[in-house]
Amino acid sequence: MRILSHNMLQCIVKGCGAANYPLRLNGEAVHKESEYNEDFIKHMMSKIDYPALYQASQDVKIDLPSSLPEDYLDNEEFLKKIHDVTHIEEGGLYCNNCKRIYPIKNGIVNMLLNENEV
Amino acid sequence: MSRPEHDAPPEIFYGDDEARKYTSNSRMIEIQTQMSERALELLNLEFEGGSKMVLDIGCGSGLSGDEISRQGHYWVGLDISKSMLDVATEREVEGDLFLADMGDGMFFRAGMFDGAISVSALQWLCNADKSWHNPRTRLKKFFESLFAVLAKGARAVFQFYPENPAQMEMITSAAMRCGFTGGLVVDYPESTRAKKYFLVLFAGAPPEGYETPKAKGEESMEEDGGQTVGYSKERKSHDKKKGKRSSVKDRDWVIKKKESQRKKGKDVRPDTKYTARKRSGPKI
Numbered sequence: 001m002r003i004l005s006h007n008m009l010q011c012i013v014k015g016c017g018a019a020n021y022p023l024r025l026n027g028e029a030v031h032k033e034s035e036y037n038e039d040f041i042k043h044m045m046s047k048i049d050y051p052a053l054y055q056a057s058q059d060v061k062i063d064l065p066s067s068l069p070e071d072y073l074d075n076e077e078f079l080k081k082i083h084d085v086t087h088i089e090e091g092g093l094y095c096n097n098c099k100r101i102y103p104i105k106n107g108i109v110n111m112l113l114n115e116n117e118v
Numbered sequence: 119m120s121r122p123e124h125d126a127p128p129e130i131f132y133g134d135d136e137a138r139k140y141t142s143n144s145r146m147i148e149i150q151t152q153m154s155e156r157a158l159e160l161l162n163l164e165f166e167g168g169s170k171m172v173l174d175i176g177c178g179s180g181l182s183g184d185e186i187s188r189q190g191h192y193w194v195g196l197d198i199s200k201s202m203l204d205v206a207t208e209r210e211v212e213g214d215l216f217l218a219d220m221g222d223g224m225f226f227r228a229g230m231f232d233g234a235i236s237v238s239a240l241q242w243l244c245n246a247d248k249s250w251h252n253p254r255t256r257l258k259k260f261f262e263s264l265f266a267v268l269a270k271g272a273r274a275v276f277q278f279y280p281e282n283p284a285q286m287e288m289i290t291s292a293a294m295r296c297g298f299t300g301g302l303v304v305d306y307p308e309s310t311r312a313k314k315y316f317l318v319l320f321a322g323a324p325p326e327g328y329e330t331p332k333a334k335g336e337e338s339m340e341e342d343g344g345q346t347v348g349y350s351k352e353r354k355s356h357d358k359k360k361g362k363r364s365s366v367k368d369r370d371w372v373i374k375k376k377e378s379q380r381k382k383g384k385d386v387r388p389d390t391k392y393t394a395r396k397r398s399g400p401k402i
């Protein structure tokens with residue numbers, strides 16, 4: 001799973017409540033090559049929750065500025081960093097609120113819920 | 119027509135043997151790819167222009183996802199079958215994969231996706247596979263949460279196999295109750311083999327100036343208005359604000375990708391004159 005996708009995820013366990021975002025990340029960051037698409041990353045920046053992205057970057061020890069650079073839309077170095085597909089192959093997501101763990105195995109995140117969680 | 123959803127839950131039916139067909143059965147690959155291509159055409163991301171973020175519901179082996187990538191967009195997919203997702207991983211698809219049941223609802227923040235597609239998965243929701251499953255509740259949960267994760271005016275296109283008119287009605291009305299507008303597009307309504315159902319939904323009203331997609335192969339249906347039905351809030355306008363077309367991945371891209379997979383010892387279909395060719399409509 002990409003760090004960028006993590007930014008979109010929230011816990012949906014029944015009754016988890018409003019503090020279901022962001023999920024904490026656990027795992028080793030693996031770098032993968034990808035073609036830089038400036039148009040796309042700028043589009044995604046309008047959706048990204050930067051504090052959550054920063055926290056995720058801290059969780060898996062990748063280097064991002066603690067707050068969004070003011071000139072971020074013109075800051076190619078920064079945009080490239082975000083676009084860089086940093087993957088988590090093995091590990092898990094953790095909901096601080098309800099303590100639910102969502103395992104990540106072979107890059108696939110397991111979001112399946114049990115009967116009492118839906 | 120066979121109805122696998124009557125025999126077993128999806129995570130069982132789409133086990134290792136069935137999943138294998140998505141890399142080995144060329145007829146099946148062809149059909150899946152064709153339907154994905156048509157679903158994307160109906161999704162019409164070009165209307166807004168640029169590279170978009172798409173959700174693939176029941177993404178399986180990622181054949182549909184490949185089509186999204188090929189058209190220059192990005193995606194994440196979810197599927198209830200681990201075997202299918204393992205095939206997707208093996209095929210080194212571009213999108214991120216989630217093992218999840220669409221009937222449990224979407225687990226993303228509001229407004230994250232610019233569109234959603236789903237190929238041959240939606241009819242599975244009409245079955246109760248667990249003692250606590252209620253198809254109506256699951257459909258409601260699904261459409262409600264899907265509405266939330268789509269950007270305003272974004273489309274969701276489902277190719278699916280409705281079993282009968284009652285099921286079609288159950289699905290469409292569940293979607294409408296959750297705030298979607300839109301309706302069914304039936305391609306090649308008079309051909310038993312090529313006939314395909316697409317549920318085309320808008321999160322809210324269609325965007326200003328958006329034109330209703332037309333069904334294919336319905337010439338003979340002209341008198342009774344054709345098979346494009348149920349559109350609400352349609353606006354006719356000519357100020358098409360077409361954005362920049364996103365980059366369509368060409369043959370070189372596909373060949374390069376296959377080459378890299380081969381290097382890693384993957385079993386990849388050989389390059390032929392058909393590789394990444396523009397596909398034409400279904401043969402009828």
Ligand SMILES: C[S@@+](CC[C@H](N)C(=O)[O-])C[C@H]1O[C@@H](n2cnc3c(N)ncnc32)[C@H](O)[C@@H]1O
Pocket residue numbers: 128129132140150175176177178179180181182183196197198199202218219220221237238239242243
């Ligand atoms: C015909 S296959 C789709 C193939 C896919 N488009 C591809 O390119 O491989 C239908 C898929 O829907 C999935 N599916 C069925 N019910 C589902 C559910 N409740 N939640 C998530 N996925 C489901 C199946 O596991 C299967 O992979």
Ligand SMILES: [Zn+2]
Pocket residue numbers: 011012013016020095096097098099100
């Ligand atoms: Zn939670």
